[in-house]
Amino acid sequence: MAFRDVVNQDHAVMLLRAAARSGKVGHAYLLVGPAGVGRRALALAFAQLLNCARADGDACGDCVSCRKIVSGSHPDVRILDVARGQYLEAPGKEHRGKEIPVDQIRALRREAAFPPYEGKWKVFVIADAERMNPSSANSLLKILEEPPARVVFLLVAESSVALPPTVVSRCQLVRCAFLRADQIERALVDRWQIAPDRARVLAVLADGRLGRALEWAASEERLEARDRLLDLLPTLEGSDPLTRLDAAEALSRQPDLLPELLDLAVLWYRDLLVWKQLPEPALLTNRDRQTQIEALAPRFSETTLGARIEAVEAAKESLRRNVNARLALEKLFLSFQDAPAPATSP
Numbered sequence: 001m002a003f004r005d006v007v008n009q010d011h012a013v014m015l016l017r018a019a020a021r022s023g024k025v026g027h028a029y030l031l032v033g034p035a036g037v038g039r040r041a042l043a044l045a046f047a048q049l050l051n052c053a054r055a056d057g058d059a060c061g062d063c064v065s066c067r068k069i070v071s072g073s074h075p076d077v078r079i080l081d082v083a084r085g086q087y088l089e090a091p092g093k094e095h096r097g098k099e100i101p102v103d104q105i106r107a108l109r110r111e112a113a114f115p116p117y118e119g120k121w122k123v124f125v126i127a128d129a130e131r132m133n134p135s136s137a138n139s140l141l142k143i144l145e146e147p148p149a150r151v152v153f154l155l156v157a158e159s160s161v162a163l164p165p166t167v168v169s170r171c172q173l174v175r176c177a178f179l180r181a182d183q184i185e186r187a188l189v190d191r192w193q194i195a196p197d198r199a200r201v202l203a204v205l206a207d208g209r210l211g212r213a214l215e216w217a218a219s220e221e222r223l224e225a226r227d228r229l230l231d232l233l234p235t236l237e238g239s240d241p242l243t244r245l246d247a248a249e250a251l252s253r254q255p256d257l258l259p260e261l262l263d264l265a266v267l268w269y270r271d272l273l274v275w276k277q278l279p280e281p282a283l284l285t286n287r288d289r290q291t292q293i294e295a296l297a298p299r300f301s302e303t304t305l306g307a308r309i310e311a312v313e314a315a316k317e318s319l320r321r322n323v324n325a326r327l328a329l330e331k332l333f334l335s336f337q338d339a340p341a342p343a344t345s346p
């Protein structure tokens, strides 16, 4: 995971590379930005570059040090990521993985007191730094105030607002931005060899986060759920209410996927609407479903499609407000009343 593997975070990459090149490496960096845009990749790429045996503006990705960092076995590159169960020392029994407990920061301080073991720099990555409770943050502050030589702390967070200003002021800020859908699409095709039609759907679904697109790409379960949903939606039109209630019940059994599935439903109706207005394949998100879209679009009025999109948006909002998923879906599907016109020859 060298900087060349980080997709479209040019500003952040420039800043970190310049620090490494000039030798003026800060004691602490705060990588802020939305989850899934490549913050962790940036942190690891920086750790690699600092320790690479054959660095040339970027890490080589191939030396012993680079390999060890990628595999997580480099003794000087330590990652604290409670959400992924990566700890610096075994967590206490009562620890539930939501907060970064102070004993982890104490362990970090003990380790940081020793010079790098085999690398040039010791790097500590603290993922979700906003999960530090006040005592953890205070403990970290102590070492940030008197940082040991050859040690770099990389804090990763959604925003600097959730961290104590005393901690933030000790860090150099590195901002990571959302990616555009076309940047994600290109990366999926070029770097992950994902088929263009699928990449297009994933890129829109990713909502600016490459990580989210990759999560979907790697999950058969999610892709199957998408296929089932897109097969289901047209069958609900004009079906009896009982069928629609059953569909709501079935769909509510995937609560984790539901927000994203509803995003997909919006994109689906949007595609139908787009096709009615301008039947141009390049404008479709669900390009792999063009035949179906072509057949269905004439059966809907623009008003009906607008109503579908609004109803799905309302269901999304209900979920955000913690309304029971099944109730929200029932309401959504029961609103599918004004059945589209039956298929007629033009």
Ligand SMILES: [Zn+2]
Residues within 6 Å of the ligand: 051, 052, 053, 054, 055, 059, 060, 061, 062, 063, 064, 065, 066
């Ligand atoms: Zn290397």
